[in-house]
Amino acid sequence: MPARAENADDEKGQRITGVDGKHMQIGELAARTELSLRTIRHYEETGLVVPSARSQGGFRLYTEADVARLMVIRRMKPLGFTLDQMRDLLEATDRLDAGTGLDTDEHGALLERVRTYQQAAAEQVEKLRVQLARAEDFAATLGARLDARA
Secondary structure, three states: OOOOOEEEEOOOEEEEEEEEOEEEEHHHHHHOOOOOOHHHHHHHHHOOOOOOEEEOOOEEEHHHHHHHHHHHHHHHHHHHHHHHHHHHHHHHHHHHHOOOOOOHHHHHHHHHHHHHHHHHHHHHHHHHHHHHHHHHHHHHHHHHHHHHHH
């Protein structure tokens, strides 16, 4: 379903397609998520995020739900999750969020999948805390050596 677009001129006088308050173009999405255009397009190619609509000019249009989806991906990446794991978690949360047609067993299995990712994330966070503490200790040791030599 295409978004209602409004036409305007940019600062160079070139015609651009504006979007309604519900949709944003990829540049705004990139700014909001702090991801590059290239990264967003890569995630689209791998099926992790799909534009919610297209403008009359063919521009990708995204919604707040797409922002939230990319933020999940952005948070998973530094924790070492693979694209397949990201896809699996997003599929599970999409099905839970839809909430329709799930029997009790399927709902429980989806919750368990999400719980498994939550536990894995918590373990990775703890590992990163240990690494950060070691790095801070190292930096402090070097600082103390420099202070002693100054």
